[in-house]
Amino acid sequence: MSETQSGDALVSFRGVQKSYDGESLIVKHLDLDIRRGEFLTLLGPSGSGKTTCLMMLAGFETPSHGEIWLDGKLLNRVPPHKRDIGMVFQNYALFPHMTVGENLAYPLKLRKLSASEIAERVKKALGMVRLDALAHRYPGQLSGGQQQRVALARALVFEPKLVLMDEPLGALDKQLREHMQLEIKHIHERLGVTVVYVTHDQSEALTMSDRVAVFKDGIIQQIDTPNALYETPSNAFVASFIGENNRLDGEVVSVDGTLCEVRLANGVVVRAERAGAEAARPTAMSIRPERVRLGLLAAPCETRLSAQLIEQIYLGDHVRLRLALGPAQGFMVKVPIGDVDTAWQAGQTLDVGWMVKDLRALAPQDA
Structure with a gap:
């Protein structure tokens, strides 16, 4: 293991930058360790x-600056086919003239494995994605979900240390996509292979990952577990990008340890968890729609305000209510269907409440 790489890291980016024109940086000084066996999105x-x-990381682009290490080996000048990395793309990239079995055998033949070893590994990989009966079919005879399973099996068949997935479920419909998310997650758990997964779908990232790195403008804004990203976002961009979020802008009027008081634009002062906000400075506060209580349920809350109900949106197991809360016209509240008051009507003024710990005062980065 190189000293450049930390102990449990399989992959390390060290000071990596990427520019296509020599001026603007698409990736700005990336330092990132990817742990052995983790699912990182x-x-x-x-x-x-x-x-x-x-x-x-795959070798299809070259860093303009910095180093990329894989298991103690510097990758910068290693061509893609010698990196021993599995890849799964959105468009499957299967060979149409080869059967499913031949597609899976192809990377094994390149590695000069024996015919018996190839047959055994292909059989095992097909079983893993539950396509045992389709070995002799061609990709054109398969559904999109089946083709994506074949692509996944082909990326895993030669037992790489690392598998990269680039928006692999983007072409699938919602139901199949959600099913495949769990399938990929379970395969990862069984095999323990390291997976790096790219998506712009935040619910997919939360469902599948051990950790998520949130990118904006070529910089990782926060890298954390899905739970920590959702519950404790480090800035206003992460709060708005991960899950649904209500943003309330104001100015910090006082600070008391981990808490602060913030004056909203309408003059109302509220207390919040201090999470990057500074005294006498503007702040963007974040609160999740499901943490807000309405009507009688707001009575025990530490913070209570009044808001006007603008509209209700019925979604089966819950109702989303859009409220005007001071200057915030799009303040959303998520109410389980059992807690909805049938008397609520558009135009009505409702009590709104939450606990202080659920309102986070963040540094006001543009979101």
Whole structure:
């Protein structure tokens, strides 16, 4: 293991930058350790640098600056086919003239394995994705979900240390996509292989990952467990990008340890958890829609305000209510269907409440 790489890291990016024109940086000084056996998702909007990082790790792009290490080996000048990395793409990238079995055998033949070993590994990989009966079919005879399973099996069949997945479920419909998310997660848990997964779908990232790195403008804003990203976002961008979020802007009027008081634009002062906000400075506060209570349920809350109900949106197991809370016209509240008061009507003024710990005062980065 190189000293450049920390003990439990399989992959290390060290001071990596990427520019296509020599001026603007798509990736800005990336330092990142990917732990052995973890499922790490690179998440961010289009153009944030996440796919470029994956392509540099795969060898399809070269860093403009810095080093990438894999298991103690410097990768910068190693061609893609010699990195021993499995890849799964959105468009499957299967060979149409080869059967499913032949597609899976192809990377094993390149590695000059014996015919018996190839047959055994292909059989095992097909069983893993539950396609045992389809070995002799061609990709064109398979559904999109089956093709994606074949692509996944082909990436795993030669038992690589690392598998990279670039928006692999983007072409599938919602139900199949959700099913495949769990399937990939369970395969990862069984095999213990290291997976780096790129998506712009935050619910997919939360469902599948051990850790998520949130990218914006070529910089990782926060890297954490899904739970920590959702419950304790480090800035306003992460709060808005991960899950649903209500943002309340104001100015910090006092600080008391881990708490602070913030004056909203309408003059109301509220207390919040201090999470990056500074005294006498603007702050963007974050609260999740499911942490807000309405009507009679707001009575025991530490913070209570009044808001006007603008509309209700019925979603089966819960109702989303849009409220005007001071200057915030799009303040959303999520109410389980059993807690909805049938008397609530648009235009009505409702009590709104929450606990202080659920309102986080963040540094006001543009979100």
